[in-house]
Amino acid sequence: MVKYTNYLMLLxxxxxxVFFLVIPLGIIIRIGLAESVSTAEFEIHGLTLQNYVRYFTxxxxxxxxxxxxxxxxxxxxxxxxxxxxxxxxLTFYIENQKIKSYIISLLMVPFLIDWNIRTxxxxxxxxxxxxxxxxxxxxxxxxxxxxxxxGQAGLYxxxxxxxxxxxxxxxxxxxxxxxxxxxxxxxxxxxxxxxVFYDVIFKLSLPGVVCGWIFVFVSTLGDFLxxxxxxxxxxxxxxxxxxxxxKNVWPYACTLSTVMIVIALAALYILLKMVxxxxxxxxx
Amino acid sequence: xxxxxxxxDIVKWYGKEVLALNGISFGVDxxxxxxxxxxxxxxxxxxxxxxAGILDYDSGGLYINGKNMKGVPAHKRDLSLMLETYAVFxxxxxxxxxxxxxxxxxKDKGYIxxxxxxxxxxxxxxxxxxxxxxxxxxxQRQRVALARxxxxxxxxxxxxxxxxxxxxxxxxxxxxxxKTLHKKVGITFVLTTHVQEHALILADxxxxxxxxxxxxxxxxxxxxxTPRTVFSARFVGDINLVPxxxxxxxxxxxxxxxxxxxxxxxxxxxxxMLGKKLVYAIRPEFIEVGKEARSCxxxxxxxxxxxxxxxxxxxxxxNVENKVDLKxxxxxxxxxxxxxxxxxxxxWRSNDVALLEKPSVIEGLDVEEVIYGK
Numbered sequence: 070m071v072k073y074t075n076y077l078m079l080l081x082x083x084x085x086x087v088f089f090l091v092i093p094l095g096i097i098i099r100i101g102l103a104e105s106v107s108t109a110e111f112e113i114h115g116l117t118l119q120n121y122v123r124y125f126t127x128x129x130x131x132x133x134x135x136x137x138x139x140x141x142x143x144x145x146x147x148x149x150x151x152x153x154x155x156x157x158x159l160t161f162y163i164e165n166q167k168i169k170s171y172i173i174s175l176l177m178v179p180f181l182i183d184w185n186i187r188t189x190x191x192x193x194x195x196x197x198x199x200x201x202x203x204x205x206x207x208x209x210x211x212x213x214x215x216x217x218x219x220g221q222a223g224l225y226x227x228x229x230x231x232x233x234x235x236x237x238x239x240x241x242x243x244x245x246x247x248x249x250x251x252x253x254x255x256x257x258x259x260x261x262x263x264x265v266f267y268d269v270i271f272k273l274s275l276p277g278v279v280c281g282w283i284f285v286f287v288s289t290l291g292d293f294l295x296x297x298x299x300x301x302x303x304x305x306x307x308x309x310x311x312x313x314x315x316k317n318v319w320p321y322a323c324t325l326s327t328v329m330i331v332i333a334l335a336a337l338y339i340l341l342k343m344v345x346x347x348x349x350x351x352x353x
Numbered sequence: 354x355x356x357x358x359x360x361x362d363i364v365k366w367y368g369k370e371v372l373a374l375n376g377i378s379f380g381v382d383x384x385x386x387x388x389x390x391x392x393x394x395x396x397x398x399x400x401x402x403x404x405a406g407i408l409d410y411d412s413g414g415l416y417i418n419g420k421n422m423k424g425v426p427a428h429k430r431d432l433s434l435m436l437e438t439y440a441v442f443x444x445x446x447x448x449x450x451x452x453x454x455x456x457x458x459x460k461d462k463g464y465i466x467x468x469x470x471x472x473x474x475x476x477x478x479x480x481x482x483x484x485x486x487x488x489x490x491x492x493q494r495q496r497v498a499l500a501r502x503x504x505x506x507x508x509x510x511x512x513x514x515x516x517x518x519x520x521x522x523x524x525x526x527x528x529x530x531x532k533t534l535h536k537k538v539g540i541t542f543v544l545t546t547h548v549q550e551h552a553l554i555l556a557d558x559x560x561x562x563x564x565x566x567x568x569x570x571x572x573x574x575x576x577x578x579t580p581r582t583v584f585s586a587r588f589v590g591d592i593n594l595v596p597x598x599x600x601x602x603x604x605x606x607x608x609x610x611x612x613x614x615x616x617x618x619x620x621x622x623x624x625x626m627l628g629k630k631l632v633y634a635i636r637p638e639f640i641e642v643g644k645e646a647r648s649c650x651x652x653x654x655x656x657x658x659x660x661x662x663x664x665x666x667x668x669x670x671x672n673v674e675n676k677v678d679l680k681x682x683x684x685x686x687x688x689x690x691x692x693x694x695x696x697x698x699x700x701w702r703s704n705d706v707a708l709l710e711k712p713s714v715i716e717g718l719d720v721e722e723v724i725y726g727k
Contacts, residue, residue: 253407254440254498256427258454259505268453272444 094330101323108317120324129304137306138332140221140296141289144228145236145282151229152237152281157270160244176234184231188298191218191227223299231295232288236281243277244270279344283337290333355419356380357509357541358404363413365399373399374410375565381509381543382558386535389545390552390588391562397545398437400562401513404543405434418508428457432509437517439498441486447473448482450497454505472500475534492523503538512544516551528554549589553577561585566714577636579621584713586634591668592707593640593679595633599626599708606650606703609633612676617650618706632709637668638682639705642697649700655679657691671699 100106104115124130163169179187194200195217202214217223247270255269293307306329313322358381365374373396381387389397402408403415406427415422418431433454442450448469455465473479476496486494495515502510515531516524528551535542546552552559553573561568561576561584569576569585580586583594597611607626608615616633620626646652655671658678667688669681681699683691691697712718 248438248440250436250438250440251442253402253405253427254434254436254442255453256407257405257432257434257436258501259428259457260453261428261457262426264457269442 097323097326100319101327103320103323106319108319120321123321124324124328133304133306133309134332136304137290137329138336140224140228140305141286144225144232144289145285147225147229148233148236148285149278149281152233152240153278156237156241156244156277159241176237179230180234184294187230188227188295191223191230195223195226219299221303224296224303227295227299228289228292231292232285235284235288239277239280239284240274241277243274243280247273275344279340282340286336286340287333290329355383357383357418358543359414359416360404361414361416363400363403363410363415365396365403365408365410372565374403376413377565377567378413379560379567379570381541383508383541384539385541386532386555386557387541387543387560388552388556388558389543389560389562390547390549391545392547392564392588394564395562396565397562398513401434401511401543401545404509405432405511406430407434431507432511433502433505433507434511434513435495435498435502435515437514439494441489441494441497441501443486445486446482447478447484447486447489447497450486451501451504454501458505468504469500472504475503475537476500491518495519499534503534507540509541509543512542514545514547516546516548524548524551531555552589559589561588563588563713563715563718568714578707580634580707580709582711582713583632583634583709584718586707586709591637591680593635593637594709595677596630597633598630599628602627607708609708613653613673616706617703618708619704621707626708626710629710632712634707634709635679635701635705637680638666640679640681640699640701642669642671642681642683642687642691642699646698646700650703651706652698652700654696655699656696657693659693660688660691671697673699 100113101120102116102118103113104117104119106113159169159172163172192199196202197214197216199217201217202211205211206214217226251269251273252265255265260268291307293305293311296303296305297308297311306325310322310325310329313319313325358379360380361378363374363377364372367373377396377400389400391397399408403410404417406422406425406429422430442453445453451469451472452465455468460468469482470479473482476499478493478496478500481489481493486497489497495518499515512531516527519527531542531544532555544551544555556573558570559573559576560570563584568588569581571579573589576585576589580589580592586592586594595611595613595616597609597616599607600610600615601608602620602625605620607618607620609618609631611633618633641649653673655673657669658672659670661668662685665685666682667685669683669688669691671679671681673679679699
């Protein structure tokens with residue numbers, strides 16, 4: 070007999086989900102379908118699709134969507150290119166466990182520093198009079214300082230710094246889980262080094278790679294502060310949402326939020342379809 | 354038929370403190386079933402990995418098919434290794450696992466399909482091509498690993514502890530399978546184990562290893578009948594050991610003075626043992642009880658003090674002069690007539706005795722410690 074009391078243990082988690090996920094999402098979707106909202110009394114007026122019509126007929130929509138998802142994907146890719154070799158090196162080339170844990174603790178340090186300070190700290194490095202520009206100028210490689218901070222380059226540099234660890238840790242954990250015997254078996258079965266890497270190591274680390282992509286993708290989609298501060302007039306969906314909320318135009322902001330959630334979920338679905346995570350997670 | 358693997362003085366260190374292999378030299382004949390036996394931690398897996406090219410050695414030489422293997426990576430060696438954990442790729446189907454090696458050496462699709470089907474048949478896994486290894490039993494996974502190693506047609510197949518993770522009954526069947534397979538494919542097999550029975554049943558030749566060194570190499574019978582050291586004697590089979598000193602030599606027969614009087618042993622080696630302190634060793638099944646004992650060179654009156662029933666025979670313990678306990682293998686029908694506490698005549702022939710000069714090839718080693726742990 071299944072004890073119904075066992076299901077009681079689900080209750081706290083379930084309540085948490087309902088109150089902090091389902092209800093707020095429901096409210097956002099409902100407001101997105103409203104004509105107007107009086108924010109003071111929180112009264113929702115009317116039921117209409119006009120916000121969606123307005124959004125999808127707006128000439129800017131395609132550009133903003135392109136910017137948003139384009140930058141998120143490019144950030145994922147850059148983070149992946151930096152994180153994978155690093156995680157690989159940490160897993161296979163550092164044998165001393167002590168040194169390994171020191172390096173991992175060092176990687177945590179940026180998280181102990183406030184986001185604002187971390188971001189502002191880029192100015193003396195990448196700013197017009199920063200280390201990079203002054204070095205390049207004194208070497209005579211450039212005459213005018215190049216704009217590294219304000220613009221897309223700066224955005225990617227800062228996003229890389231902020232999110233690369235979210236890519237690195239899942240990959241590192243996945244690489245660490247690989248049984249060294251599998252690598253040895255591949256070598257004995259005549260696999261040259263590049264095939265050992267691709268057919269065994271990389272494929273077995275894919276769950277970590279997918280996790281990393283999801284973390285970075287979702288984080289960059291939702292981050293409107295960084296592009297707002299550094300990207301200089303570069304418009305993203307997150308920025309639009311914050312702008313309309315700032316102007317107290319709740320229905321339209323909620324419409325945009327709903328669109329963002331739907332597209333993000335669709336992207337995740339495609340990502341998970343491409344790599345069957347269930348098939349890759351195994352009992353060793 | 355020449356030697357397909359030749360190792361000369363191989364030395365391997367792990368870090369600066371652990372000497373895993375201390376000057377290992379041996380040769381494996383082509384087509385031979387070679388078994389390396391030794392306790393866990395003796396370096397036999399290290400030796401296998403060095404032969405396979407997964408590990409490098411510090412000094413010495415390794416030759417396969419006459420070619421020096423120094424610096425030759427694993428994928429360029431003409432051999433295959435089945436690891437102790439089987440290491441079946443969890444992210445590939447049974448088919449892809451077996452096809453892996455063939456794809457790596459660039460065989461075409463039709464050839465791969467035919468070969469994989471053939472080798473699945475060989476190991477009795479036909480019809481399971483599409484299964485994921487996660488859905489297989491331990492035994493089936495081992496057979497996938499075996500098929501995967503054989504399908505690339507190596508000259509030598511290395512099997513690292515293939516019998517240690519299967520239950521006793523399956524071990525017997527697997528040993529028979531390995532024997533048949535070895536005859537069928539006709540290549541050289543090198544197998545490691547820590548169980549004496551495996552070595553005696555499977556091997557054409559046995560290498561007995563002890564922490565980083567070779568104690569003895571020979572046919573199973575040689576190792577069993579004429580062990581060279583106490584370690585070899587104890588590791589392969591049960592044996593009675595009585596310490597003593599050689600006091601005289603009459604023709605080819607030595608007299609060894611021990612606690613229980615002078616015991617006779619036929620000299621076998623070339624070296625003269627006169628005056629040496631050594632261990633007098635006799636296997637339990639070579640000792641006779643009752644009437645048959647009368648015709649033996651070595652005769653004693655001994656008290657029957659205990660027994661272990663083992664089904665096909667009974668291991669009886671006889672005490673000689675209140676000093677030495679000797680184990681004797683007795684058929685159950687004879688053992689049934691023996692009464693505990695009574696004295697019987699026991700005896701053995703001097704040509705069944707081994708005289709062991711050294712506990713081990715390692716100087717100053719405590720044999721008990723190596724075999725039973727600290």
